Amino acid sequence: MQLKKTLYCILVVTCLAISPLHAAEDQHDDHDDHQEAEHDAPETKGPHGGVLLQQDGVTVELQIFEQGVPPEYRAWVTTDGTPVTGDADLDVQLTRLGGQVDNFNFAFQGDYWQGAGEVTEPHSFDVEVTLALNGKQYQWQWESHEGRTRIAADIAEKAGIRIAQAGPGTIERTLTAYGRLTTAPEQMARVHARFPGVITRVDVRLGDRVAKGDRLAQVESNESLRTYDLRSPIDGVVSERTISVGEITGEQPLLAITDLTTLWADLQIFPGQRNKLAVDQKVHLKAEGVDRQATVDHLLPSSDNAPYTMARVEVENTDDALSPGLLVAGNIVVERLDVPLAVDNRALQSFRDWTVVFVQVDDTYEIRPLELGLSDGTSTEVLDGLQVGDRYVVENSYLIKADLEKSGASHDH
Numbered sequence: 001m002q003l004k005k006t007l008y009c010i011l012v013v014t015c016l017a018i019s020p021l022h023a024a025e026d027q028h029d030d031h032d033d034h035q036e037a038e039h040d041a042p043e044t045k046g047p048h049g050g051v052l053l054q055q056d057g058v059t060v061e062l063q064i065f066e067q068g069v070p071p072e073y074r075a076w077v078t079t080d081g082t083p084v085t086g087d088a089d090l091d092v093q094l095t096r097l098g099g100q101v102d103n104f105n106f107a108f109q110g111d112y113w114q115g116a117g118e119v120t121e122p123h124s125f126d127v128e129v130t131l132a133l134n135g136k137q138y139q140w141q142w143e144s145h146e147g148r149t150r151i152a153a154d155i156a157e158k159a160g161i162r163i164a165q166a167g168p169g170t171i172e173r174t175l176t177a178y179g180r181l182t183t184a185p186e187q188m189a190r191v192h193a194r195f196p197g198v199i200t201r202v203d204v205r206l207g208d209r210v211a212k213g214d215r216l217a218q219v220e221s222n223e224s225l226r227t228y229d230l231r232s233p234i235d236g237v238v239s240e241r242t243i244s245v246g247e248i249t250g251e252q253p254l255l256a257i258t259d260l261t262t263l264w265a266d267l268q269i270f271p272g273q274r275n276k277l278a279v280d281q282k283v284h285l286k287a288e289g290v291d292r293q294a295t296v297d298h299l300l301p302s303s304d305n306a307p308y309t310m311a312r313v314e315v316e317n318t319d320d321a322l323s324p325g326l327l328v329a330g331n332i333v334v335e336r337l338d339v340p341l342a343v344d345n346r347a348l349q350s351f352r353d354w355t356v357v358f359v360q361v362d363d364t365y366e367i368r369p370l371e372l373g374l375s376d377g378t379s380t381e382v383l384d385g386l387q388v389g390d391r392y393v394v395e396n397s398y399l400i401k402a403d404l405e406k407s408g409a410s411h412d413h
Contacts, residue, residue: 046063050064059078064119072117073115074112075090075112079134085108089132091103092127094126097361098361121385126141128140149400150364156363160395162393164347164394165390166342166386168338169343171380172282176330178328179330181322181325183260187258188258189256190256195219197219198220198249199219199244199245199247199248200245201245202217202244203216205238205241213232216255232257236260239256239258240253240255241255262314262315263322264312264315265313266310267310267328268309269311270307274309278299279297279298279299281295281334283296283311286328286329287322287326287329288321297312297314341382343370345375345378354367354370357386368386
């Protein structure tokens with residue numbers, strides 16, 4: 001929590017409000033008037049709700065129009081209050097984070113000037129407007145940033161913000177099946193007395209871990225009255241114990257040692273799923289919050305003639321995180337699709353009405369609204385909104401989202 005507070009305090013947010021850099025007429029000779037024009041604030045709105053750019057009787061109202069059409073530029077140009085309907089050259093150049101430049105040339109459409117092309121999201125860029133009219137050149141420049149923030153590299157490092165590079169990926173189609181963890185019969189060794197006798201000593205309790213050759217108990221032979229040891233035949237855990245000191249041995253097993261370093265996941269596959277499965281398919285297993293990667297080893301009929309097939313999966317358990325009897329879910333990979341561009345699902349965040357990732361350029365981070373395709377819960381295909389090679393935030397992207405939301409900026413043009 002303290003780390004988040006520190007991040008909020010240090011992040012420098014570039015808000016959405018449009019602030020001018022300068023507006024100038026290239027052929028203007030009056031230095032004082034020139035300086036005044038540079039600082040005219042284009043926050044002023046025109047009658048159509050667009051940014052109002054003014055100088056020496058020339059006015060350009062510039063608007064991103066989004067009602068019922070993909071976002072497009074519209075403009076209204078007047079000189080001394082008279083609409084300009086032709087014999088003008090109006091252009092807008094947008095420079096985006098990372099250096100991409102979008103150019104829009106305008107043509108008069110009867111009621112307004114329209115820029116050619118769509119103004120793609122995010123609407124975050126440095127704007128340069130140029131107007132050639134009556135032999136004069138006019139120019140305005142300002143920053144119009146949204147969904148953008150700056151974070152010093154050392155702060156990003158301390159906050160655990162980690163970056164990945166966008167590129168091709170593989171989306172896995174899976175089938176989910178459920179079952180239980182069991183122990184393979186060949187991994188259990190039952191210990192018998194070699195000669196009938198009396199138990200004189202027991203060295204282990206249920207659940208104890210033993211190594212091959214460890215003494216488990218001692219028996220005094222009825223015939224020789226000599227004591228001999230019962231030793232573990234394998235490494236494992238004492239899973240059964242049916243003896244106590246003073247008891248008489250018989251033919252029944254006295255102890256069982258089970259090797260739990262590997263388990264079986266027996267997954268139930270119903271008839272409608274069977275034709276999609278095959279041996280050696282990859283499986284993502286989850287039991288009690290523990291994840292494992294494995295493959296289908298066998299496809300077997302059910303032992304009790306139930307109407308399902310058993311997919312048996314060998315599960316590594318060298319860390320003793322799992323135990324027999326646990327319920328297990330298995331996502332079996334039945335198809336792998338290579339896609340030209342995919343992102344790690346940890347990077348995805350909701351922002352306004354979009355699903356976004358945050359791209360990084362130097363110390364600056366900015367939203368990228370995405371059009372998404374297939375997903376497998378780990379990776380998601382990107383259809384539009386990101387380029388191969390873009391650097392995007394994978395870990396702790398929610399901190400950047402929280403900072404932008406805290407700034408209270410709005411989507412405004």
